[in-house]
Amino acid sequence: MAQNSARNVGRHFLQIPGPTPIPDRVLRAMDTPIIDHRGPEFAKLAKRALEAIKTIFKTTNPVIIYTATGTGAWEGALVNTLSPGDRVLMVETGQFAALWKKMAERIGLKPEFITSDWRQGADAKAIEAKLREDKGKEIKAVCVLHNETSTGALTPIAEIRKAIDAAGHPALFMVDTISSLASADYRHDEWGVDVSVGGAQKGLMLPPGMSFNAISDKAIAANKTAMLPRSFFAWDDMLAMNKIGFFPYTPATQMLHGLVTGVEMLHEEGLDNVFARHERLAEATRRAVAAWGLENLNKNAKQYSPTITAILLPEGHDADKFRGLALETFNIAYGASFGAYSGKYFRIGHLGDINDGTLIGALGITEMALGLAGIPHKKGGVQAAMDYIASVHAGPKRAAAE
Numbered sequence: 001m002a003q004n005s006a007r008n009v010g011r012h013f014l015q016i017p018g019p020t021p022i023p024d025r026v027l028r029a030m031d032t033p034i035i036d037h038r039g040p041e042f043a044k045l046a047k048r049a050l051e052a053i054k055t056i057f058k059t060t061n062p063v064i065i066y067t068a069t070g071t072g073a074w075e076g077a078l079v080n081t082l083s084p085g086d087r088v089l090m091v092e093t094g095q096f097a098a099l100w101k102k103m104a105e106r107i108g109l110k111p112e113f114i115t116s117d118w119r120q121g122a123d124a125k126a127i128e129a130k131l132r133e134d135k136g137k138e139i140k141a142v143c144v145l146h147n148e149t150s151t152g153a154l155t156p157i158a159e160i161r162k163a164i165d166a167a168g169h170p171a172l173f174m175v176d177t178i179s180s181l182a183s184a185d186y187r188h189d190e191w192g193v194d195v196s197v198g199g200a201q202k203g204l205m206l207p208p209g210m211s212f213n214a215i216s217d218k219a220i221a222a223n224k225t226a227m228l229p230r231s232f233f234a235w236d237d238m239l240a241m242n243k244i245g246f247f248p249y250t251p252a253t254q255m256l257h258g259l260v261t262g263v264e265m266l267h268e269e270g271l272d273n274v275f276a277r278h279e280r281l282a283e284a285t286r287r288a289v290a291a292w293g294l295e296n297l298n299k300n301a302k303q304y305s306p307t308i309t310a311i312l313l314p315e316g317h318d319a320d321k322f323r324g325l326a327l328e329t330f331n332i333a334y335g336a337s338f339g340a341y342s343g344k345y346f347r348i349g350h351l352g353d354i355n356d357g358t359l360i361g362a363l364g365i366t367e368m369a370l371g372l373a374g375i376p377h378k379k380g381g382v383q384a385a386m387d388y389i390a391s392v393h394a395g396p397k398r399a400a401a402e
């Protein structure tokens with residue numbers, strides 16, 4: 001690249017749907033001396049962190065904090081509540097759903113997969129139909145992704161709860177909210193979720209390496225009889241130690257400092273404002289995509305993700321090459337594509353510590369990069385995004401986003 005000046009100057013544009021950029025205030029909160037994880041100062045920190053995370057899941061029950069990435073919390077959800085050979089109903093919304101299903105198979109469960117074309121979220125009616133067919137109530141859990149990060153589809157969790165209730169089915173309800181927690185509204189208790197799986201490095205604006213299980217009373221009861229082997233991920237050891245402010249093993253002390261500060265920042269902004277900001281940035285991105293004349297991978301407008309938009313390139317254009325060119329020239333990282341669509345789309349993450357200006361910068365880079373890569377598109381995507389964002393700020397605070 002003859003004119004390459006971007007690599008080492010200014011901020012890197014980390015537009016992947018996690019890990020997301022970490023606010024300086026969170027970095028500073030983590031930049032403290034290590035303390036004794038069995039000492040009194042630690043117990044105060046742990047209790048603050050354990051209380052703080054409950055407000056994000058909107059639950060009054062304890063939340064398990066794992067020193068593991070989101071994948072670990074997926075495993076925690078399954079091994080703590082289920083037994084070998086149990087049937088679980090899962091929905092193929094995309095790559096992450098496929099990975100969770102693969103995990104279920106590996107640990108000895110029998111997942112049944114409701115397949116899809118990866119261009120929408122989960123369908124409540126299809127879940128209800130499967131549960132109605134299950135006269136013997138053999139399905140022990142329904143597992144759904146709130147936000148499918150690989151395709152940009154958000155499933156309304158309250159509707160899935162209603163579908164399970166309409167079928168009169170006793171299965172546990174497990175929801176992966178890793179890439180929507182603290183970016184889209186989420187209500188563990190109100191929506192009757194039994195295990196919610198969260199991660200640190202997306203909407204919570206923390207480094208990777210911490211994840212969560214929010215749990216219901218029904219999940220805690222299931223834990224007593226669940227026979228899948230578990231050790232590191234066992235809830236009972238964790239709950240017993242957490243009660244006195246400790247962990248069964250050395251937790252990620254610095255991450256707990258970061259978590260307390262991250263949650264504090266979210267509440268200072270106000271959770272509803274956080275969600276409105278994500279909706280605004282997502283809609284602005286979609287308007288840019290439409291103005292460019294490009295296609296959103298997600299075809300269901302009722303299930304657009306507030307945190308990530310997947311953009312299909314016209315036939316014959318390689319999305320991975322496009323991402324490479326944009327990184328090399330403009331120092332921006334986009335999310336990759338998966339499965340049958342490998343090389344056909346790229347993803348813009350718009351979640352976490354991101355504001356209107358950052359997004360407009362990222363969309364400006366994208367429009368330039370589309371031109372440089374010779375990808376057919378119309379001009380004016382950035383203008384459309386700017387017009388939309390300005391209109392939202394001009395109107396009553398949230399009106400235009402709704």
Ligand SMILES: *Cc1c(COP(=O)(O)O)cnc(C)c1O
Pocket residue numbers: 018069070071072096145147148149176177178179199208
């Ligand atoms: C990121 C992500 C995961 C995987 O989390 P890791 O932290 O990479 O283990 C699982 N599910 C969803 C929806 C995700 O976005």
